[in-house]
Amino acid sequence: MRLYGYIATKDELLDLMVDAVHAEIRPAGDGWREVLRSLAETTRQAVHQHEWLADLLGGRPQLGPHALARGETVVAAMGGVDVDTVMPVVDAVNAYVIGAVRREITERRAERATGMDKRQWQSAFGPYLVRTFASGRFPALAAVVRDGAHLDADQTFRMGLDFLLDGIEARISS
Known part of the structure; x- marks a missing residue:
């Protein structure tokens, strides 16, 4: 309650945080x-730390001095890119990061709530998937689960980011 002598609302406190x-x-x-990759990775690290x-990323624009400085660094690095393309590119990277980190944090919270880590969850639900896939109704999904690479969160994040950056590069190079 003492904070409200310095700030007006809870939203203002959250903005400061x-x-x-x-x-x-x-x-x-x-x-x-490199700057967009660094933006993605350092944002992910910050979310893992905090x-x-x-829960707060992706809401209204952040206009604090640190957020603006981060934005300036990123936009300045986009120097050779058409000015009308800069913000859609940055927004695409931010959207990817927000989605990826929210999924990771949701999984982390689920592990804490259920007390089951990924392997325990797979052991618990594996028999169900074996029966379901044996029905033949989901052959493509069964093949991916059975034969596909099972990447960890770091590998998944980096591969997805590479796909996105490759697509951006192809688009702005043409």
């Missing part, structure tokens, strides 16, 4: 691709 974390998100690199951030 989010901006404080933006100070930890310091994208760096040579060229737009789990509550996953």
Whole structure:
């Protein structure tokens, strides 16, 4: 309650908290691709450090000094890209990161709530999937689950980010 002598609302407090974390998100690199990769990875790291951030990303624009500094760094790195393309590119990367980290944090929270880690969950639900896939109704899904690579969260995040950055590169190079 003492904080409300300094700030007016809970939303203002949350904005200040989010901006404080933006100070930890310091994208760096040579060229737009490295800076966007760094933006994605440092944002993900910040969310893993501050789990509550996953619930607040993607809301209204963040206009605090740390968020604006982060935005300036990213937009400046997009120097050779058409000005009308810059924000859709940055928004696409941000949307990917937000979706990925929310999924990761949701899985982490589910593990805590159920007390089952990924392997325990797979053991519990594996027999159901074996029976379901044996029905023949889901052959494509069964093949992917049975034969596909089972990547960890880091590998999945980086591969998805590579797909996105490759697509952006192909689009802005044409």
